[in-house]
Amino acid sequence: MSFRINEIFILNYRIFLVYINYTVCRLLFIYFNNDLLQINDFWHLIKLLYYGIRFDSMSIVYFNSIFIFLSIIPLKINTSKIYQDLLIWIYFIFNGIGMLLNFIDFEYYRFNLNRLMSSFLEAIESEPNKTELIFHYISEYYHLLIIFFLFLFVWIFFYKVVKHIDQNTFTNKNYYISSLFIFLITTALCILGARGGDFKKSTRPITIIDAMDNVNNPQHADIILNTPFTILKTLFKKPFKLINNFNQEEILNELNSIKQYDRALNDNSPNFIIFILESMGREYWGSMNKKNNIEDFIGYTPFLDSLAEHSLVFSNAFATSRKSIHGMPSILAGIPSFEISYTSTPYSKQKIESIVSVANSMDYDTSFFHGASNGSMGFLGFSNTLGFDNYYGRNEFNNDKEYDGYWGIWDEPFLQYTKKTLDKKEQPFLATVFTITSHEPYVIPKKYDKKFNQGLIPMHKCVRYTDFSLRRFFEKSKKSNWFKNTIFIFTADHSNQSYYSYYQKTINRFANPIMIYMPNSEFKGEINSLASHMDIYPTIVDLIGYKEPFRSWGKSLIKSNNESAIVINYLGGGSYFIMNDSLISVHNGNKAIGFYNIDDKNFNNNLIHERNKSMNALERKGSMFLQDYFNRIISGKMNYIKNEKK
Structure with a gap:
């Protein structure tokens, strides 16, 4: 066996097991998320599994490069028990990490609607109780941990089925000659795998966006991808890059x-x-x-619904954020977040215009209320960047008897604290209140367990509790001297668990409420035209009576003009969607790769081969938006600049 045939066979067998692992993980990913991914055709599934091999190859090469190198170098101890024991540890440590990342996405994907990126810890990195949260997640998703170790046990069993024949051929000439060829061929194959399947100079190594090449529904790109790949591809990657396709005046x-x-x-x-x-x-x-005609629909916001009868309701609004950490810049400054949160980038400390800066310039008292530990989600730091006069969090509340054990103070007592704090304010004031209870782990105070119907999914009881907390806030606030002269804006940072198929459609996962209420005012009725988070900032600027020019990608929702709305968000797989009143475009950052009728919220019928002027205009607008977004953030030009032309 001087040509090392047995060793090469076993190396290939072990790498083949890794490919099997990635395929099984992909199948489990679909199993746990198919209500969102909606794969109902066997042959379509087979195609997606096949397309995923390219992306698996890159991850496998990176995670197994040390193992492969140590397996092929010509040493006299290659096949010895001690050496093979070392290799098995290296093999399963690295591949175990890769498998664990895939397993995390089985559940986290339901919240993120996107494969994990290298920034996936941004939501908890500023939390003071990281250990408690991690142990909570372990206890909550213990079934995945059990499956993980069972899977690992089976994998180890099959790894050991094929054993090396201990050889002592290190002095054999054929051994070293064959080793040289093996090294060269293996190196070439590893480079091929790391690049995604070819050696062409004209072809760059595969990236996340390449997963879009063979899918009609952008959500299916997340099936083709694997989590180790998306983390590797976003690790050390600059979040933004300059684009120069259009001049600034255009x-x-x-x-x-x-x-x-x-x-x-x-x-x-x-x-x-x-x-x-x-x-x-x-x-x-x-x-x-x-007006959505959802069969057997049940709502869980009785108080907000009663308030809606006296409010201006925007029932066709969408979020331009995906996580809680994205919500603050998106809503208060009209700055959406895409692959990563704007507040997690090195650019987030620059001075930006927002509703806070406008209110401050008009001598408003400005406050931010969030019942979590001070600094949670980076909100304290960003509130300072925005210029809030005051920050009120768990520290200021100063009574951990009302702590929920995970994130912060229960909504009901914290909203009562908010009301009492506002009672002490001089008017006019602007306050932002970010609630916390309607969130995983979906717990409410024990005294209300029987009061609120458990609903159809765990989120429903939390929504009922937060709605009840708002009712209590309004019952008390009606007696305050500031109440009748206050405009209330209601929105959400993003959505959460979904029960109805209508909201499991790709675009409707971003469906978001916007409601404006002022006691005894003209703000009443329902408006079904397109709206988004980005419109909240200019709407409040309009309502507050600010008369100076300012810069915003949104529009005032209460101003009667012909200004068209645009909604943009990150879909995953390196793609975005841009939506106007009649079309949805899927954009890969360079060009449109799909067009869909506005009613085709699940991307069933790509109209790209029927291009028309409206489609070209939406593609152009989307490309301009992305250029303006990235370039302004990088160059620090987020504020209004007088006589700006370039």
Whole structure:
């Protein structure tokens, strides 16, 4: 056996087991998330598994490079028991990490709607109770841990089925000659795998966006991808890059991002309270679903629905954020987050215009309320960047008897604390209140366990509790002297668990409420035109009576003009969606790769081969938006610049 045939056979067998592992993980990923991924055709599944091999190859090469190298170098101890014991540890440590990352996505994908990136810890990295949260997740998803170790046990068993024949051929000439060829061929194959399947100079190594090449539904790109791949491809990657496809004057004219309003107010400037309701997407609101014809629909927001009868309701609004950490810049400054949160980038400390800076310039008292530990989600730091006068969190609440054991203070007592704090404020004031209870792990105070129906999914009881907490806040606040002169804005940072198939459609997972309420005001009715988080900032600028020019990608929702709406968000797989009133475009960052009718929220019929002027215009607008977004953030030009042309 001087040509090392047995060794090479076993190396190939062991790498083959890794490919089997990635395929099984992909099948489990589909199993746990198929209500979102919607794979119902066997041959379609086979195609997706096949397309995934390219991406698996890159991950396998990176995670097994040390193992492969140590397996092929010509040493006299290659086949000895001690050496093979070392190899098995290296093999399973690295591949175990890869498998663990895939397993995490079986459940985390349901919250993130995207394969994990290298920034996946951004949501908890600023939490002071990381250990408690990690142990909670382990206890909550113990079934995955059991499957993981069972899978690992089976894998180890099959690894040991084929054993080496101990050889002592290190002095044999053929041994070293064959080793040289093996080394060269293996190196070439590893480079081939790491690049994604070819050696062409004109072809760059595969990236996340390449998963979109063979799918019609962008969500299916997440099946083709694997989590080790997406983490490796975003590790050390610069979050933003300059784009120079359009000149600045073109962009300003097309996006109409310089705004100036002239609303006349009386002498009594209104107060503002902006409620960012944790995870409370449109699916849970009865008032947001009157026209959606969802069979057997049940809403879980009786108080908010009663308030909606006296409010201006935007029932066709969408989030431009995907996580809680994205919500604050998206809602208060109109800055969406895509692959990673804007607040997690090195650019987030630059001075930016927002509703806070506008309110401060008009001598408003500005406050941010969030019942979590101070610094949670990076909100304290970003609130300082925005310029809030005051921050009120768990520290200021100062009573951990109301601590939920995971994230912070229960919504009901914290909202009562918010009301009492506002009672002490001089008017006018602007307050942002970010609730926390309607979130995983889906727990509410024990005293309310029997009060609220458990609902159809765990999230429903939490929504009922937060809705009840808001009712209690309003019951008390009605007696405050500031109440009648206050405009209340309601929205959510993103959605959460979904029960109805209508909201499991790809675009509707971003469906988000926007509602404006002011006691005894003209703000009443339902508006079904397109709206998004980005519109909240200019809407409040309009309502507050600010008359100076400012920069925003959104539009005022209360101003009667012909300004068109645009919604943009990150889909995953390196792609974005851009939506107007009639079309949805899927964009890969360079060009449109799909067009869909506005009613085709699940991307069933790609119209790209029927291109028309409307499609070209939406593609152009999406490309301009992405260029303006990245370039402004990188160059520090987020504020209004007088006479800006380039």
